[in-house]
Amino acid sequence: DKAGHRHFMAKEIAEQPVVLAEALSRYLRPDGSLTLPEPGLDFANLDRLVLIACGTGHYACHVAKYWFEQLAGLPVDIDVASEFRYREPPVPARSAALFLSQSGETADTLAALRYCKGKADRLVAVVNVTESSIARESDLVLPIHAGVEIGVASTKAFTCQLMVLACLALEAARARGRLTGSEDARLVAALRALPGLVHQALDIEPEAERIGRKLAEARDILFLGRGRMYPLALEGALKLKEISYIHAEAYASGELKHGPIALIDDSVPVIVLAPHDELFDKSVSNMQEVMARGGRVLLVSDRKGAEEAGTGVWEELAMPQVDPVWAPLLYAIPAQLLAYHTAVAKGTDVDQPRNLAKSVTVE
Numbered sequence: 001d002k003a004g005h006r007h008f009m010a011k012e013i014a015e016q017p018v019v020l021a022e023a024l025s026r027y028l029r030p031d032g033s034l035t036l037p038e039p040g041l042d043f044a045n046l047d048r049l050v051l052i053a054c055g056t057g058h059y060a061c062h063v064a065k066y067w068f069e070q071l072a073g074l075p076v077d078i079d080v081a082s083e084f085r086y087r088e089p090p091v092p093a094r095s096a097a098l099f100l101s102q103s104g105e106t107a108d109t110l111a112a113l114r115y116c117k118g119k120a121d122r123l124v125a126v127v128n129v130t131e132s133s134i135a136r137e138s139d140l141v142l143p144i145h146a147g148v149e150i151g152v153a154s155t156k157a158f159t160c161q162l163m164v165l166a167c168l169a170l171e172a173a174r175a176r177g178r179l180t181g182s183e184d185a186r187l188v189a190a191l192r193a194l195p196g197l198v199h200q201a202l203d204i205e206p207e208a209e210r211i212g213r214k215l216a217e218a219r220d221i222l223f224l225g226r227g228r229m230y231p232l233a234l235e236g237a238l239k240l241k242e243i244s245y246i247h248a249e250a251y252a253s254g255e256l257k258h259g260p261i262a263l264i265d266d267s268v269p270v271i272v273l274a275p276h277d278e279l280f281d282k283s284v285s286n287m288q289e290v291m292a293r294g295g296r297v298l299l300v301s302d303r304k305g306a307e308e309a310g311t312g313v314w315e316e317l318a319m320p321q322v323d324p325v326w327a328p329l330l331y332a333i334p335a336q337l338l339a340y341h342t343a344v345a346k347g348t349d350v351d352q353p354r355n356l357a358k359s360v361t362v363e
């Protein structure tokens, strides 16, 4: 049942304010304390966290690496499961390994989990489907509470994965004594504000639809982001490729002049994901480099960012102001809506893109 939407993907995008509030309420109590299912995770005694997933899940892990390292001072390794399992890397003592999977059945992720058995101190599953192989074979299961996701392109599962990982990073920061009382209160309040902000962000839909019609004419599209926004650029490019079949690539903005700038001309839209955060000035100089070469920049930012970016951008999408730490959760919305409307404009099969399956149970 698409509940009046044209596609399951549209329905699942629209459901995010509700499922995110639900996911948050399962982990964050009204008094601000966090609850993890038994046997929990002793972050104070961990030296390293290993985060393994495939596809969109890998990008959620990539965002979480910034959170665990910056908020909790906990070193994090991330990898795609297919590389990890065959590289057979050493798994250090005092480490936990976390396997993130919407379906809980992805073959490579399951194999990576089995490889870590008896090596990592704890095996953690972050899954949507709790009756899945990955959940069954883990010591600790953290459900993301996204509800059934039917669209092959993951949307609400991605943001719910981020929500659970955000709560875990907060728990890690507390356990490791890394937050002052006021930082803690700020982060909690900002996390609580997110479902409402996501609701507001969905108002960009008519603009995303208009811009999507223009993007549909492109052959190649570039996504740029810095810091916590780099994994979102990767996710935006993946989503667009999957459902619109337009070639899209993502780069960390600072990598632009190490190669991809050679691609820039007026036929390649460049989508810059840049909330007004501590790295915003750097993103502005990257945008100027693109515009100086005739590139068409679509800036996804907030009011302050749009003001400081000045003139010359091709298109803008204005997002609500958000705490920069949790911004990746909010900027998933424009990434999804742009991909969706570009695909609709091209007339592709949004919910069942060619060559893809919802659950990849073979390598």
Ligand code: M6R
Pocket: 054, 055, 056, 057, 100, 101, 102, 103, 104, 105, 106, 109, 152, 153, 154, 155, 239, 242, 356, 358, 359, 360
């Ligand atoms: O079920 P999983 O989270 O393990 O699936 C992993 C990937 O196959 C999945 O995220 C895929 O990349 C999606 N189609 C992305 O939209």
